Amino acid sequence: MNPAPVDWGVAFRIVGGGILVVFLIMSLLAIATTIMGKIFTAREAKKKAAAKDAAAKEAAA
Amino acid sequence: MSWITYHEGVLKILGIQVGFGNLDLPHLVMILVGLGFITLAILKEWEPYELLPIGAGMILANLPLTGLTSQPEPGMAPGMAGVLGIILKYGLYTWTILPQFIFFGIGALTDFSPLIANPRAFLLGAAAQVGIYSSFLGALAVGLIWPDWGFSLKEACSIGIIGGADGPTTIYTTGLLAPDIMGITATAAYSYMAMVAIIQPPIIKMLTSKAQRETYMKPMLRPVSRPERILFPIVAMLLIILIIPKSAPLVGFLLLGNLFRESGVVERLSNTAQNELINIITILLMLGIGASMPADRVMDPRTLLVLFLGLAAFCVGTGAGVIFGKIMSKFSKEPFNPMLGAAGVSAVPMSARIVHHMGQQANKKNFLLMHAMGPNVAGVIGSAVAGGYFLGLFINF
Numbered sequence: 035m036n037p038a039p040v041d042w043g044v045a046f047r048i049v050g051g052g053i054l055v056v057f058l059i060m061s062l063l064a065i066a067t068t069i070m071g072k073i074f075t076a077r078e079a080k081k082k083a084a085a086k087d088a089a090a091k092e093a094a095a
Numbered sequence: 096m097s098w099i100t101y102h103e104g105v106l107k108i109l110g111i112q113v114g115f116g117n118l119d120l121p122h123l124v125m126i127l128v129g130l131g132f133i134t135l136a137i138l139k140e141w142e143p144y145e146l147l148p149i150g151a152g153m154i155l156a157n158l159p160l161t162g163l164t165s166q167p168e169p170g171m172a173p174g175m176a177g178v179l180g181i182i183l184k185y186g187l188y189t190w191t192i193l194p195q196f197i198f199f200g201i202g203a204l205t206d207f208s209p210l211i212a213n214p215r216a217f218l219l220g221a222a223a224q225v226g227i228y229s230s231f232l233g234a235l236a237v238g239l240i241w242p243d244w245g246f247s248l249k250e251a252c253s254i255g256i257i258g259g260a261d262g263p264t265t266i267y268t269t270g271l272l273a274p275d276i277m278g279i280t281a282t283a284a285y286s287y288m289a290m291v292a293i294i295q296p297p298i299i300k301m302l303t304s305k306a307q308r309e310t311y312m313k314p315m316l317r318p319v320s321r322p323e324r325i326l327f328p329i330v331a332m333l334l335i336i337l338i339i340p341k342s343a344p345l346v347g348f349l350l351l352g353n354l355f356r357e358s359g360v361v362e363r364l365s366n367t368a369q370n371e372l373i374n375i376i377t378i379l380l381m382l383g384i385g386a387s388m389p390a391d392r393v394m395d396p397r398t399l400l401v402l403f404l405g406l407a408a409f410c411v412g413t414g415a416g417v418i419f420g421k422i423m424s425k426f427s428k429e430p431f432n433p434m435l436g437a438a439g440v441s442a443v444p445m446s447a448r449i450v451h452h453m454g455q456q457a458n459k460k461n462f463l464l465m466h467a468m469g470p471n472v473a474g475v476i477g478s479a480v481a482g483g484y485f486l487g488l489f490i491n492f
Contacts, residue, residue: 039238040235042235052228055480056484058338059335059338060473061217063330064214064217065214067327067330070326074322078320
């Protein structure tokens, strides 16, 4: 088999684009996951604090 | 009937109907290769769920006169298509549905918590995909040295994707871009995944110092809440597919399977995806992969080049992951073991185990498994994205 001659410009554009896209998507996922984590961790902490307050109030009563 | 006529008749029958009369050297070699795969699966337990049926498929497809690999065609008499031919045509070449259902099962089996708890692992999963692109260029460069053995752009993409160390992505991408080399790229991907313990440690040792390998990391990651685990596949699915729509068949099914798992409300469906479905599809897919390697295709010098370039992709991916890990360790506030980068090639969970094992060898206090699982599952997403990117360049669904 003898494929058509390689257009190296196209080949390097494919490589550049591919690496860029993979890093872009993974970075966006990392950012989205970090934000999600912060929101849910804060919510959990709030819930825990509220439960603690309620328990303290109950104990005081 | 004379004695000579009788023997001529017998020889004719042997030539037409008996397998031995039609067994040539290339087919015999392929049968031996199939037996080799079965031996490795049974004796060494190297990826037995994949290599055993691949070996069996290879043997069945290369036995002469069986008709097992005859693909259904319009106007064909009923019953003339072989079972392996039907699997090949509808499962892999025309409909290409089997790899997606494997991904569905993998999604249902995967716990993304280590990645959600440590999102920077996404970047390690991205860095390890560099191997894919290096072998893509390597495959194209073959034509400069040996013009007769050169690879086309589509074939180069299919060879590069082996570096993702992800069987279903390799099969799906190659099935659509270069079906002629699908069998060999898939077998290479699974074989190298089986040989992670041999391939990765020397590269990791070469690129890291003893002190770096000894780096201690706290073994526990933060607990991940259920809402986070449910939201993750939805957010990731939307984000990835809206950027690279052609990755939907892989990423969509992977994350759909994961949503089934994490939702907690479709336990029966999730269990089916994790067990019966993935097992049935594995049998069909791996037999098909074995059957897609008839002797005339595999006994081609270019096959050796595919194997070599695939291995190079895997090695470069491991190296790129480790180097990126070293860069991350420089910027990390907390101690960061750069070996974690090697787990960015998917090969779940083998490469994570290798990193964990090497971490313990260097420092007995180290327990890196959960840290390594993050980049490891990120690698699955990364390679599916890379596969989708290649498909987007050439395929219009």
